Amino acid sequence: MGSTLRNLEVSQQVGLLFVGLFGLLTLASLVSFGLSVRDRGAAEQALFERFQRELRAVWVAAVLFWVAWASGAFVSTLLFGVLSFLALREFVTLTHTRRADHRSLLLAFFAVLPLQYAIVATEHFDLFTVFIPVYVFLAIPLVSAFGNDPQRFLERTAKIQWGVMVCIYGLSHAPALLLLDLPRYADRGAFLVFYLVVVVAAAQIAQEAASRWLRRRPVARAISRSFSWRAWWCGALAAALVGALLYWATPFKPVPALVMGFLAGGSGSFGAFVMAALKRDAGVHSWSGRPSVTGAVGLLDRIAPLCFAAPVFFHSVRWYFGF
Amino acid sequence: MKLPEIAGLGLAFVARLITGAQGHWVGSPPKAEQRIYFANHQSHFDWVLIWAALPRELRAITRPIAARDYWTASPLRHWITREIFNAVYVSRQRTDDEDPLEPLMTALRNGDSLVIFPEGTRGHKPEPAAFKAGLYHLAEAFPDVPLIPTWIDNVQRVMPKGEVVPVPILCSVVFGAPLALAPGEDKRAFLERARTAVIALRSAA
Numbered sequence: 266m267g268s269t270l271r272n273l274e275v276s277q278q279v280g281l282l283f284v285g286l287f288g289l290l291t292l293a294s295l296v297s298f299g300l301s302v303r304d305r306g307a308a309e310q311a312l313f314e315r316f317q318r319e320l321r322a323v324w325v326a327a328v329l330f331w332v333a334w335a336s337g338a339f340v341s342t343l344l345f346g347v348l349s350f351l352a353l354r355e356f357v358t359l360t361h362t363r364r365a366d367h368r369s370l371l372l373a374f375f376a377v378l379p380l381q382y383a384i385v386a387t388e389h390f391d392l393f394t395v396f397i398p399v400y401v402f403l404a405i406p407l408v409s410a411f412g413n414d415p416q417r418f419l420e421r422t423a424k425i426q427w428g429v430m431v432c433i434y435g436l437s438h439a440p441a442l443l444l445l446d447l448p449r450y451a452d453r454g455a456f457l458v459f460y461l462v463v464v465v466a467a468a469q470i471a472q473e474a475a476s477r478w479l480r481r482r483p484v485a486r487a488i489s490r491s492f493s494w495r496a497w498w499c500g501a502l503a504a505a506l507v508g509a510l511l512y513w514a515t516p517f518k519p520v521p522a523l524v525m526g527f528l529a530g531g532s533g534s535f536g537a538f539v540m541a542a543l544k545r546d547a548g549v550h551s552w553s554g555r556p557s558v559t560g561a562v563g564l565l566d567r568i569a570p571l572c573f574a575a576p577v578f579f580h581s582v583r584w585y586f587g588f
Numbered sequence: 589m590k591l592p593e594i595a596g597l598g599l600a601f602v603a604r605l606i607t608g609a610q611g612h613w614v615g616s617p618p619k620a621e622q623r624i625y626f627a628n629h630q631s632h633f634d635w636v637l638i639w640a641a642l643p644r645e646l647r648a649i650t651r652p653i654a655a656r657d658y659w660t661a662s663p664l665r666h667w668i669t670r671e672i673f674n675a676v677y678v679s680r681q682r683t684d685d686e687d688p689l690e691p692l693m694t695a696l697r698n699g700d701s702l703v704i705f706p707e708g709t710r711g712h713k714p715e716p717a718a719f720k721a722g723l724y725h726l727a728e729a730f731p732d733v734p735l736i737p738t739w740i741d742n743v744q745r746v747m748p749k750g751e752v753v754p755v756p757i758l759c760s761v762v763f764g765a766p767l768a769l770a771p772g773e774d775k776r777a778f779l780e781r782a783r784t785a786v787i788a789l790r791s792a793a
Contacts, residue, residue, distance in 0.1 A: 354606075370755040
């Protein structure tokens with residue numbers, strides 16, 4: 266069956282993927298609607314509402330994804346650029362910056378972000394890899410130093426740097442997949458993005474379910490009460506399984522597809538864990554989907570796994586194909 | 589749609605893109621009635637933020653106060669304040685024969701809602717400075733208009749004094765429960781009560 270699917274035309278494969286995706290979502294929505302009429306306790310109700318919020322977010326993401334697919338690589342890159350902007354906006358809101366950082370923040374938002382995505386869109390992969398880790402790394406402290414404020418200087422610049430790395434550099438690896446010139450896989454980069462997003466989402470869902478179900482001892486109680494090694498393994502293995510099931514849409518053979526899914530899903534879960542630590546540091550406890558102190562709606566929370574998984578996946582793909 | 593309307597929508601979109609401009613109505617619902625909103629004042633961006641946080645139907649009937657000498661000095665500034673915001677112009681130089689609150693009173697008599705910053709100037713401390721008497725006089729002259737305390741959170745980080753380009757940081761605007769002047773209430777007591785009502789909204793932000 267795999268080879269039949271593999272030999273389909275690109276447009277047929279896309280059609281199949283989206284029919285599958287929207288079919289699953291419709292099914293989930295119907296089930297959720299069916300459950301919504303039932304009576305339940307307060308805790309269960311809160312959990313159910315959270316599920317409904319997450320489901321809505323997945324719907325929005327799926328529709329955006331479809332629009333991006335339909336309108337080509339340029340629009341997809343632009344879409345990820347907008348996501349980067351919104352995530353960085355949320356990150357900066359949560360971190361402590363001072364007046365003197367104003368210019369460095371402007372640099373990050375209005376110069377670094379568009380430039381990084383322009384580099385992606387023009388396929389300058391060498392510059393793409395070093396632009397933020399090298400040049401921006403040097404430029405941001407310089408601009409902050411011109412702000413003439415030594416107080417907590419290293420801390421402030423390090424935070425801005427970190428935000429730029431995660432929200433811009435990390436996420437920009439996702440649209441970069443669109444432009445990879447893989448052997449016998451021309452113009453199919455969007456499948457890779459689809460694969461990455463689905464695999465990371467599968468890992469998140471499986472890990473969340475496993476941590477509720479298994480109730481293992483958390484690895485770092487002060488940071489996340491739900492992150493345990495066994496739950497992480499469940500998430501990563503679920504990602505591997507989903508990855509293997511999707512192999513026909515990717516340039517990989519089934520086993521490499523499994524490994525790639527494991528790598529991407531596992532690193533995505535680690536990303537979510539790191540973001541939980543950041544939330545604790547910023548004093549935000551519950552942030553999932555509900556407007557919090559700052560009015561942030563938790564976008565950063567949702568795309569953090571992707572920000573961590575995208576570079577790992579991107580470089581795994583490049584190594585696998587030996588360039 | 590006319591040009592000012594389009595420009596207004598564009599501006600509100602940009603403000604929302606940069607700050608989120610989330611409006612939280614904790615003490616009063618967004619309602620198309622005549623109101624006086626009074627808020628803390630930390631940045632030039634404050635008015636735009638409140639305006640963008642209001643629902644679209646309320647934007648048209650809610651007017652800011654603008655200093656005439658500055659906001660009519662160039663054709664562009666004049667056009668923005670007149671056509672997009674429908675601002676009430678006041679003069680900063682006080683003359684003997686003119687009540688500085690008269691333009692505000694006229695606007696209120698016409699049934700418009702106003703946004704005022706009773707500190708009179710932009711502050712840079714976490715808590716707002718003491719309120720000027722204007723709020724009291726308006727409350728006295730228009731006892732039926734609800735006074736809505738408003739807290740603007742985080743905006744000083746978006747555009748600190750002296751900067752011209754705003755940094756994208758999420759801000760929120762909290763609208764509290766309406767206030768009214770109690771019969772025979774002392775001016776100073778009322779102004780302090782109003783200021784406390786604004787500060788109290790900070791915890792809801």
